[in-house]
Amino acid sequence: QQPVQSPQAVILREGEDAVINCSSSKALYSVHWYRQKHGEAPVFLMILLKGGEQKGHEKISASFNEKKQQSSLYLTASQLSYSGTYFCGTGGGSNYKLTFGKGTLLTVNP
Amino acid sequence: KAGVTQTPRYLIKTRGQQVTLSCSPISGHRSVSWYQQTPGQGLQFLFEYFSETQRNKGNFPGRFSGRQFSNSRSEMNVSTLELGDSALYLCASSYTSGGYNEQFFGPGTRLTVL
Numbered sequence: 001q002q003p004v005q006s007p008q009a010v011i012l013r014e015g016e017d018a019v020i021n022c023s024s025s026k027a028l029y030s031v032h033w034y035r036q037k038h039g040e041a042p043v044f045l046m047i048l049l050k051g052g053e054q055k056g057h058e059k060i061s062a063s064f065n066e067k068k069q070q071s072s073l074y075l076t077a078s079q080l081s082y083s084g085t086y087f088c089g090t091g092g093g094s095n096y097k098l099t100f101g102k103g104t105l106l107t108v109n110p
Numbered sequence: 111k112a113g114v115t116q117t118p119r120y121l122i123k124t125r126g127q128q129v130t131l132s133c134s135p136i137s138g139h140r141s142v143s144w145y146q147q148t149p150g151q152g153l154q155f156l157f158e159y160f161s162e163t164q165r166n167k168g169n170f171p172g173r174f175s176g177r178q179f180s181n182s183r184s185e186m187n188v189s190t191l192e193l194g195d196s197a198l199y200l201c202a203s204s205y206t207s208g209g210y211n212e213q214f215f216g217p218g219t220r221l222t223v224l
Contacts, residue, residue, distance in 0.1 A: 002152075040217075041200060041217050042153070043215070044213065044214070047212060049210065087152065087153060089153075097158065097166040097167075097168065098155060098158075098213070099155060100145075100152055100154070102151070102152040103153075
């Protein structure tokens with residue numbers, strides 16, 4: 001089942017913060033975050049694994065609440081380069097399938 | 111290291127035809143996943159291959175099939191094309207399972223069905 005992302009879209013001014021949420025109705029083993037700029041391929045940001053392990057870029061932070069089956073991506077002091085569509089994907093366990101949400105469009109203006 | 115490559119980048123077909131898309135993963139990566147991306151549905155999982163074996167399949171009709179070769183290169187085939195198959199098809203490679211590891215996406219193949 002597809003995870004639900006919120007908000008669907010957000011507009012920021014440079015320097016502002018944003019939080020993007022991802023929730024699932026199924027038990028989560030891993031949550032992945034990717035960013036896709038217009039006309040480009042998705043680019044990996046972070047993976048959060050059940051048990052607390054995280055792998056990702058230093059400047060990106062995220063949380064994973066296994067009990068609530070939710071994850072949040074925190075974007076602080078946003079830059080123009082943060083603009084794009086952010087996707088969360090859930091998967092793992094015995095199921096190798098990665099299911100992505102519909103995405104959150106983030107626009108950072110000067 | 112060279113990134114994930116996909117060929118062709120653009121394709122125009124007519125209804126009823128079939129199409130084969132190709133994906134070459136990053137050297138050393140054994141897992142290849144395929145996704146269909148459309149404006150309304152986002153990224154939808156098609157299937158994942160690992161060491162020439164399909165490990166999982168998404169909710170797509172049997173017209174969508176794939177395979178992986180011993181060098182980890184993968185192909186995806188769509189038979190009897192329908193208008194709704196128009197989409198960007200992305201493949202992604204990872205060292206082991208795409209469900210637990212960073213995936214590297216290729217630039218995609220833009221398929222237009224007329």
